Amino acid sequence: MDEIFSGLAHAIQLLVSADPALMEIVILSLQVSGIALALSAIAGVPIGAALGLSRLRARGLITALLYTGMGLPPVVVGLFVYLMLSRSGPFGSLAWLFTPNAMIVAQTIIAFPLVAGLTMAAVQGVDPALRVQVRSLGATRAQEIWAVLREARVGVIAAIVAAFGGVISEVGAVMLVGGNIEGKTRVLTTAIVLNTRTGDFALALALGIILLTLAFIANVAMLQLQGKE
């Protein structure tokens, strides 16, 4: 019990003093997950929206694939990216393994089905009558689609926030393809694993608090946006 309290006190001290080693880890985490999120949103929002709007026969199959992708274990994604990027793998010549680039690739793959799948669900959730009524008011086809997307915007933001929560907190993939190298590929989650193992609970707790705070901020921001509706 004492250990927890002294750990907590030390953690707060590290946070308040903006400890440089700590900050480095936080910044790398935000960079990796932020870039992965941006890439997955750039691809996932339009694809999810297109799927939500389309009446294709194959949509059922694509939906099943996306939903499976939403539940992909990060460690399996890590393994896959590892194999792709390892020296003998098809992309070995990039020499990305154990660099932040590899971590971005893995997290993009984890985030994409979340963004696309939840965007699709949000677009499908818009009342189909809305599209017809907007058309009746004189909308072009593009204006019609835009109106549907605007209606779905809260759901799209929720999709991006959910994906952020997913990648910032995953450990399996970044551990495998990044290697948790100090000053190079160490992020919040891998640092927590390491520091817990080595008994440095203060640093582990400080990192845990930051992780929770980031997730909390993202959700508060989303609720704020929802409240404005």
Added chain:
Amino acid sequence: MRESAVYQIEKLKKEYSRRIVIDIEQLEIRAGEIFAIVGPSGAGKSSLLRLLNFLETPTAGQIFYRGQMQNGNAPLAVRREITTVFQRPVLLRGSVRENIAYGMHLRGERANGRVDELLATIGLQSLARASAVKLSGGEMQRVALARALVIEPRVLLLDEPTANLDPHNVALIEAIVREHNRARGTTIVLVTHNVFQAKRLAHRVGLMLGGRIVEVNDTAAFFDSPRDPRTAAFVRGEMVY
């Protein structure tokens, strides 16, 4: 074809999954008139309005709009002359004012005094900035009418526009409809369950049954000396469906 016809319908058919929902031999809607369509639930009234707004393509037959044959792919300029107030209006997220201005926004026009005038006309000035999706059913219906009127359509299709309203607002909406028709010459097709409303507003009335137009007549004749026994029964409220 008569110069005064806005719509000329010939042998129009619409099927949904092989079931015939609209089957109209011939029907004309004249420029500047209020044409009421009455008929029991499921007669095809809303389906006909969707065809008149060129939101769907007929299975067979033709619709001439102002002398030109059109279908579900009518050019934008034609579609923008026509709008519908739907039986179950769906408003957009955003304020009441934004919803009313929406048709202007679609046409690249700025919201202007017309929006405020309409807000006043429908008695919703105090809710101008309120969220449209939180309105009551009757308020939504009035906003739906205002957002249709703001674009000053040549043809206004009304699908049960007073279904959710109290007597005061029914009178208000009927006055607005009559005034728009009189002052601007807007052609109005009014679908209603309420035969008394048809009697109050329409110049001509058509009875629809099972996708067919049974009888079209001037309002007085429709009610006082109907040609078809089914019309007589419907007008007396004795129609069994």
